[in-house]
Amino acid sequence: MEPDVLVSGKNLTRVYGKNKHAVKVLDVKSLEIRRGEFIALMGPSGCGKTTLLNLLGALDKPNGGEVIFEGKIISGQGEAFLCRFRRKKIGFIFQSYYLIPTISALKNVMAPAFPSGSGYKKRAMELLGLVGLAGKERRKPDDLSGGEQQRVAIARALLLDPDLILADEPTGNLDSATGAEIMDLLKTFNQRGKTVLVATHDQRVAECCGRNIRMMDGQIIQELK
Ligand SMILES: Nc1ncnc2c1ncn2[C@@H]1O[C@H](COP(=O)(O)OP(=O)(O)O)[C@@H](O)[C@H]1O
Ligand SMILES: [Mg+2]
Secondary structure, eight states, X not given: OOTTEEEEEEEEEEEESOGGGOEEEEEEEEEEEETTOEEEEEOOTTSSHHHHHHHHTTSSOOSEEEEEETTEEOTTOOHHHHHHHXXXXXXXXXXXXXXXTTXXXXXXXXXXXXXXXXXXXXXXXXXXHHTTOTTOTTOXXXXXXXXXXXXXXXXXXXXXXXXXXXXXXXXXXXXXXXXXXXXHHHHHHHHTTOEEEEEESOHHHHHTSSEEEEEEXXXXXXXXX
């Protein structure tokens, strides 16, 4: 293994349904993501981007093959390990933000550290400043724009200082100007050392990234460096 490989997938398959209804929706022979990369995972709706992201972030388990993170096979591990792994190593960002509507932006950012979140207030405030939301820490998600809500979600993803950021269509609910701002923000954190993988079907979003991986029908069909 190359020393700078952060995460890799080997012969990864994911099958939905059973017996004669079984459909293989993912079949990835080999994928390597190196530390510090900023990658777009491209392809049409239904090609398997979310499925692959969920396997790499251990939100889901493959039916075959392995996910290897920092040299350790994580795909066969139990839920307690995977829970700690996700918390420590992965920051997730989703198209619909998934903020908790009843609590402030600040508390949303601190949420990954709950129940012992109090020690993270200073860091959460700093992160909200870094994503451009200084002064809006006490607002609830409903009182923020879509772009601002995604900024809160980015700050939340960074709270526990993960190695890998997995962003699934992070600009999918935003207009193109706001989407470009969100991509700029992800680029800033990439330049500060985070490895970032963005699933998108938007070519403009992909152009912001350093490497494009293209998928079709569950397979990686082309990698542009
Ligand atoms: N829970 C599920 N059960 C059955 N089929 C699923 C499930 N999740 C996704 N699929 C199917 O797997 C394929 C890949 O889906 P997905 O990874 O969401 O693609 P993308 O994110 O590129 O749009 C699609 O054909 C989708 O319908
Ligand atoms: Mg998807």
